[in-house]
Amino acid sequence: MSAPKENFKGNWNEVKEKIKLEYAELTEDDLLYEEGKEDELFGRLQRRTGKSKEEMTHWLKHL
Incomplete structure (x- = not known):
């Protein structure tokens, strides 16, 4: 499962x-986003929030 890139385009x-x-x-460092490096962002968010990749993906898709 990959990061929901559609959420990042244009409205980060x-x-x-x-x-x-x-x-x-x-x-701000935790939330540093570079296009094409969504997986790095997800890794940081997962470590800091304790959410699984699936939980984080679901949560971000529903923001």
Whole structure:
């Protein structure tokens, strides 16, 4: 299962703000996004939130 790339295209700032509202402990470095490196972002988010890849994918798709 890959990261939901469609959520990142064109609206990363909006997605990032929603993530920060849910997980205030995340830093800007945790939320650093580079196009084509979604899996790295997912890895950081998984480690910091304790969610599985499936949980994180489901959560991000429904932001």
